[in-house]
Amino acid sequence: MNRIFDLDNPVMRFLTRLFDLMALNLLFVLCSIPLITIGASLSALYSVTLKMVRNEETYVSKEFFKAFRMNFKQGTVLWIITVAAAVILYVDSQIVTQMNLTGFSFLRTALLCITIICFGIATYLYPLQARFINPIKQTLKNALLMCIAHLPYTVIFLAIDGIVYFVATRTAYTFATTIFVCCIGGIAGIAYIQSVFFRKIFQRYEPESEGTDLNVENDIVNLETSEK
Secondary structure: OOOOOOEEEEEEEEHHHHHHHHHHHHHHHHHHHOOOOOHHHHHHHHHHHHHHEEEEOOOHHHHHHHHHHHHHHHHHHHHHHHHHHHHHHHHHHHHOOOOHHHHHHHHHHHHHHHHHHHHHHHHHHHHHHHHHHHHHHHHHHHHHHHHHHHHHHHHHHHHHHHHHHHHHOOOOOHHHHHHHHHHHHHEEEEEHHHHHHHHHHHHOOOOOOOOOOOOOHHHOOOOOOOOO
């Protein structure tokens, strides 16, 4: 019986991680309520999940608020850029959709490709902001280049988001269920799964010692500064 409640028991480790993710999800939801703070909340969320997948000792609330404060300014600016890009793409898609002329088929295809690329960039933005210290311009550049350089992972990330979107938009019931799951732990759960892959990606770019400038193969990305 004592072995069941042993903290090293696989079941207890799983339950502990599940509880941590639910607590992390609650913090993310609460801190995202002002909407403008979603970028900082996302950065803090990934900061904690990236530490979780590296099996670093993590005190969820302490680590979350610490990362939230550290990333508040740049995370907010990145969020504003993300929202602005989304609005522009949405408006353009509405305009192009109303154009039924044959000559605009190429334009629609090009816009779709740009939208997918932008979603890919956004997927990398906040984990990069959470893990590395860089100016906003450099973070945007790194997100673009990593999105292309690690295309198989990018496809996985987009597939995960796409499945969630597909399920949520089927019926009113699936939409409500998706919202419920996201509120109790789904967002942190997705971030945790993605962080498993981000850990593999970021290992290529993390300096061996703090303060080491970093150039990856063929200089495709230059992170320039140390990891957080």
